[in-house]
Amino acid sequence: MENNKSIIIIGAGDHSKILLDILLMQNVNVIGLTDKFLPLGIRIYNIPIIGTDDCILRYSAEEILLVNGIGSIGNMSLRRKIYKRFSALGYKFMSVIHPSAVISSRSVLNEGVQVLAGTIINAEAFIGENTIINTKTSVDHGCVIGRNVHIAPGCTLSGCVKIGDNVHIGTGSSIIQGIKIGDDALIGAGSVVVNDIQSNSKAYGVPAKIKSIINTNGGRDSLAYYISRRLEYGWRRRCA
Structure with a gap:
C-alpha cells in the first residue's frame, strides 16, 4: 500500500462490506466508512461510520487513499460519479x-x-x-x-x-x-x-x-428507468 496511508471506504452497503472484509484480512488500516444514511459512529466490522462523503475533505490527498465501495446493479453512474469527483480533487483510489x-x-x-x-x-x-x-x-x-x-x-x-x-x-x-x-x-x-x-x-x-x-438522456428506454422498474417489481414481490 502506498506509503502505508490510511484508508477511507466510500459507502457502507453490501459491496463496501466485501471490500472491508478483504482489507481487514490484509491488516490494512481502515479508519472509517462514509454513508449519508447511517448514523455517525455506527460500526461495521468494528470500523466506524465517520460521516457523509464530504467528510473526506477534512483529510488531504497526501494523508489517505480511498476505496470506492459503491457497487452496481446494472448502472455504474453513481460509482463513476464518486470516482470522478474525488479524482478531480487529487485523491487516489486503492485497488x-x-x-x-x-x-x-x-x-x-x-x-x-x-x-x-x-x-x-x-x-x-x-x-x-x-x-x-x-x-x-x-x-x-x-x-x-x-x-x-x-x-x-x-x-x-x-x-x-x-x-x-x-x-x-x-x-x-x-x-x-x-x-x-x-x-x-x-x-x-x-x-x-x-x-x-x-x-x-x-x-x-x-x-x-x-x-x-439505452437512452442515456433518462427516457423510458434509459438504463436508469429499466433499473428503477426492476427494483420496483422486486419490492412489490417481496411485499406481496
Whole structure:
C-alpha cells in the first residue's frame, strides 16, 4: 500500500462490506466508512461510520487513499460519479485484490480496480480504472476491459474480448473469444455472447441478442428507468 496511508471506504452497503472484509484480512488500516444514511459512529466490522462523503475533505490527498465501495446493479453512474469527483480533487483510489485471486504478473490493473474472491486474470489482460471484477470470474489472455465496468460474479471472458467503458456484464454470462462490447452496454445475467454488441445496447439471452437501445438522456428506454422498474417489481414481490 502506498506509503502505508490510511484508508477511507466510500459507502457502507453490501459491496463496501466485501471490500472491508478483504482489507481487514490484509491488516490494512481502515479508519472509517462514509454513508449519508447511517448514523455517525455506527460500526461495521468494528470500523466506524465517520460521516457523509464530504467528510473526506477534512483529510488531504497526501494523508489517505480511498476505496470506492459503491457497487452496481446494472448502472455504474453513481460509482463513476464518486470516482470522478474525488479524482478531480487529487485523491487516489486503492485497488483491492482478494488473496485468493490468481492474477498474471503480465496483466495490467489500473487505479481503483477491485478483484474479488476466486477470480482469474490471465496474461496480457488489461483492466481499466474503477472497474469491478467480481467473484469467481475468469478473464482470459489479451482481454481489454474499460473504465467503470462491472463484471458480475461467475462470468467467463474468453481470449481477446474487448469491453468498453461503463459496461455491466450480468452474473454468469459467457463471452466467446474476440467479441467486442461497446461503451455503456448492459448484458443480462446468464447470457452467452457470440456476436459483437454495439454501444448503448441492452442485450441478453442464449445467444445474446440486442433487445433495446439505452437512452442515456433518462427516457423510458434509459438504463436508469429499466433499473428503477426492476427494483420496483422486486419490492412489490417481496411485499406481496
